[in-house]
Structure formats: structure tokens, C-alpha cells
Amino acid sequence: MGPRARKTWLALHVISSVGWLGATLANLALASAAFGAPQLYRAMALLGDLVVLPLALTALTTGVVLSLGTRWGLVKHRWVLVKFALTVVAVAATAFSLRPELHAAASGVAGAGRGVLAASCVSLSIYVFSTVVSVFKPWGRTRWA
Template sequence: MKPRARKTWLALHVISSVGWLGVTLANLVLASAAFGAPHLYRAMALLGDLVVLPLALTALATGVVLGLGTRWGLLKHRWVLAKFALTLVAVAATTFSLRPELHAAARGVAGAGTSVLAASCVSLAIYVFSTAVSVFKPWGRTRRRA
């Protein structure tokens, strides 16, 4: 990949990943406050549909492009593989668990608010860990080196 293209893809990846982390932090704050103000779950559901999911899919897609198009590879380094696996899990959880729970909480389903708060905590931990892995690039190369 040419340097200008790599930098463009990298900028898109960082923007979408940091955006995903930021919206998750905002959702954590909203989930905490929503126990006393349940109408906040509607805002969280909107964020889930219109912001979180597009950011998640963009972070995944740009990460794959960078993995395939740069020297890091998608399967050459353990840190890239770990980020890829965590991102796949996070995108699946966002799509099939978090968003339905947000909508359930917005409808007033009992217990959904606790699930949303827990999901926000887990999501934030995953994104902070992935960010740290991106900076420190630990664990060396994989055996596959593909």
C-alpha cells in the first residue's frame, strides 16, 4: 500500500476506533444516569443504531484493509490477531446483544438497564485494551506469518 493510502486508511481506522471508544464511554455515563432517568435509554438506543454500529463496522473494515495492505498483516503478529478477534467479538456483541438490549431498556423491560450498564463496562474494557495493544504491539509474530 502506498504511504498516502496507508495514512488515509490509518486515519479512518483511528477516528472510527476512538469514536467507538468515546461513544461507549458516553453510553456508560448515560447507562449510569438512566437508572434515575429511564428516558435516557431512548438516546442510547439512537446512539447504538446511528453511531455505535457504523463506527464498529468502519473500525472493523479499516482494520482489515490495514492488516491486509501493510507489513503488519492480518495474521502475522499476535497483537494484530488479538485486536482483530476482539473487534469481531465486539461487533457481533454490539449487533446481536447490545443494540437489542438498548431497545429493550428504552421500552422499559425490567433488567435491561443492568445489562446495558454491564455491556458498556465490558465494551469499554475491550476498547481500552485494544488501544493499548495498538500502542505497545506486544507478543511478537505468529507461527503462521500469513
């Protein structure tokens, strides 16, 4: 991958990752307030559908493209492999757990939405950890390097 293409993909990756982190912070704030105002779950469901999931998929896609198109590789360094695994888990949890829970809570299903605050905290922890791993690049190379 040439320098211009790498920088373009990197910019897209950073923008989508930071956006995903910001949208998660917004969901965390809304989840904290939703205990007294259940209508906020509608806003969270909308945010999940139109912002969080597209940003998550973009971050995953651009991360894979960058890993395959640069010297880091997808399986050459442990930090890349850990970030990839965490991102896949976070995208799957967003798509198949968080969004359905938000839609159920927005529809007024009794008991729905209880895990949303915890899910937002876990998501935020994953994204912060992934960011730190990206900066420090720990753990060395894998046996496939």
C-alpha cells in the same frame, strides 16, 4: 499499499476507533444515569444505532484493510490477531446483544437494561486494551508469519 493510501486508511481507522471509544464513554455515562431516568435508554438506543454500530463496523473494516495492506498482516503478528478477534467479538456483541437490550429498555420492557452498564464497562475495557496493544505491539510473530 502506497503511503498516501495507508495514511488515509490509518486516519479513518483511528477516527472510527476513537469515535467508538467516545461513544462507549457516552453510553457508560448515560447507563449510569439511566437508573433514575429510564427515558435515557432511548438516547442510548439512538446512539447505538446511529453512532456506535457504524463506528464499530468502520473500525473493523479499516483495521482489516490496514492489516492486509501493510507489513503487519492479519495473521503475522499476535497483537494484530488479538485486536481482530476482540473487535469481531465487540462488533457482534454490539449488534446482537447490546442494541436489542437498549431497544427493549427504551420500549419499557420490564427488567431490560440491567446489563447495559456492565456491557458498557466491558466494551470500554476491550477498547482500552486494544488501544494499548496497538501502541506496544506485544507477543511477537505467529507461526504463519
